[in-house]
Amino acid sequence: MLSKKVYEVLNEQINHELESEYVYLQLAAWSAAHNLAGFASWMAHQAGEEREHAMKIHNFLIDNDHEVVLTGIPAPKLNIKSPVDIFKASLKHEQKISKNIHDCYAVALAEKCYKSQVMLHWFIEEQVEEEANAKSILDKLEVLKDSPSSVYWIDKELKKRGGEGH
Numbered sequence: 001m002l003s004k005k006v007y008e009v010l011n012e013q014i015n016h017e018l019e020s021e022y023v024y025l026q027l028a029a030w031s032a033a034h035n036l037a038g039f040a041s042w043m044a045h046q047a048g049e050e051r052e053h054a055m056k057i058h059n060f061l062i063d064n065d066h067e068v069v070l071t072g073i074p075a076p077k078l079n080i081k082s083p084v085d086i087f088k089a090s091l092k093h094e095q096k097i098s099k100n101i102h103d104c105y106a107v108a109l110a111e112k113c114y115k116s117q118v119m120l121h122w123f124i125e126e127q128v129e130e131e132a133n134a135k136s137i138l139d140k141l142e143v144l145k146d147s148p149s150s151v152y153w154i155d156k157e158l159k160k161r162g163g164e165g166h
């Protein structure tokens with residue numbers, strides 16, 4: 001089993017990852033409603049990855065003989081007005097999640113929980129990638145200033161990621 005502090009912070013992180021899934025599903029919905037099929041597909045794919053992140057921690061807790069306790073997931077508050085806002089929201093959210101992961105790691109270090117530290121290494125690396133992905137697309141959108149032709153082109157590019165978006 002894990003220490004109480006490590007258990008609590010990891011159980012909470014499952015909820016943060018599920019909240020991420022909600023955020024990306026909402027961004028997918030906005031995109032679909034605004035005829036941005038590529039953006040919608042990218043966001044739906046990302047939502048699926050967030051569910052996988054939640055399950056990684058979920059399984060880790062079960063393997064360590066703990067019961068996972070889910071809490072309510074707040075409705076996403078996003079206020080999206082344009083395609084550039086989608087990736088601004090994504091980057092901001094990922095920065096928050098990176099901080100959550102670092103907080104988990106700090107607890108694992110303080111509690112000398114080596115197995116949690118090893119498990120969290122994957123998440124620390126993943127967050128670097130998640131922030132970099134969102135930032136690179138946001139940079140393109142900011143340079144191109146939401147012009148219809150550039151949004152059309154980026155939408156086509158994002159569609160290549162696949163996923164279950166429509």
Ligand SMILES: [Fe+2]
Pocket residue numbers: 017020049050053097
């Ligand atoms: Fe995640």
Ligand SMILES: [Fe+2]
Pocket residue numbers: 020050094097130
């Ligand atoms: Fe993420």
